Amino acid sequence: MMALRERALVSPQSVPSLPKHVRIQYDPVRQAFAVLSPEKIFWPNDISLDILRRCDGRSTVGHIIADLAADYDAEQEAVAADVVAFLQEWSDKLLVKL
């Protein structure tokens, strides 16, 4: 579980997952889903949450994009750009493993 030696870049073949120090949890007090991480807590919007929930260590980024495009009834290309940018940002913060 050593920290990565190189920056990981998102590709359609990447299989994202949440690292051990990050978890999604429903907060009954604020009635919202929180992403808990060392020192920081994030309050993702519905779309972010839909991406993060699919980071299950089994689905490729390609599958996640296709799945979301179907769910949101949206163009795959537009969804792809958003998903890749989101995952790259979260990977760069070490909140998503690729």
Next chain:
Amino acid sequence: MSEPLLPPIGMLAELTHRCPLQCPYCSNPLELLKANRELDTQTWLDLFSQAADLGVLQVHLSGGEPTLRRDLEQLIAGLSARGVYTNLITAGVGIAEGRIEAFAEAGLDHLQLSFQGARPATTDRIGNHKGGHEKKLETARRARAAGLPLTINAPIHRHNIEEVPEFIDLALSLGAERLEIANVQYAGWALTNRDQLMPERDAVERQAEIVAAARERLTGIMNIDFVPPDYFAIYPKPCMGGWARDAFMVTPDGTVLPCHAAQTIPSLSFERFGPRSLAEIWTDSPAFNAFRGTDWMQQPCRSCERREIDWGGCRCQAMAIAGDAAATDPACAKSPIHARMAMLIDEAQRAAAVPSKDEQFVYRRIGVVTEPA
């Protein structure tokens, strides 16, 4: 109150003031509590349970040295059962064989390990603990082996500011996901030792450049959190994210405080958990309400466009330097006494230039210094 009261998100639990290290910038108060004043296991568990009910999502287990509490595994398990994210803040010396594994087993989410220096001699001298550095390296290895995510915490001052590049290499070599380069905040013991700890201006500038470059280079490899030194700042830090806004701390005897140094504000009195519930203290305590929101602010804070960014800065620093806890934090360039910060830097430089004074830390020990009048 001008805004609705929010539930707290984070809590810092100072389980004990006992510590094998004697760092001269410790954020604990000068009057340290002995072991017989500490809350027992059941009281901490009750407190944690009330914290979770109140909305706390993250608990930092700290001290002193929290692993000196023999019930730490039980406390972690109690928090974990409530889904609270647990972060253990440890000095990493003298942790018995098998315990780190037991913490992980109990559900610990993350471990933060302090290094007083990147070089063994620095670590041992600042903590006044021979062999400390080696023990910390071993703790880091054991934490990794137990599968725990790791943050390295480096408190920075004039005696280790030149080691910042080495701290970065050290954290990388230990496989840490995070490194905190945290310049010492001058409260508590650090205020007592301010002249000995204050870095030089050039070194502060170099440090900022080194950290900025490393952050860029290590994007996606290791996160670096940087806490710049207040005295060299233009704007103050939003201390605790705003007084009693979304976090609080608890001392070893159960006193509930908005921040570490709050007890240095003589006009406030703080309540203990037990006689009152956590919810009552969070909601009704006059000390918590004293500087909540923005209604308490004077000028220039009151009309400042940054009032809900900085929240007036640090109340304890306002108390210590301006002599008024409701004043603008003097770290802010808009404070009428902001120039005092530069004078204090210069004073410290002059004091440090006298060689005999340089090495004379007042080390953190029970009963060494009395509270300043």
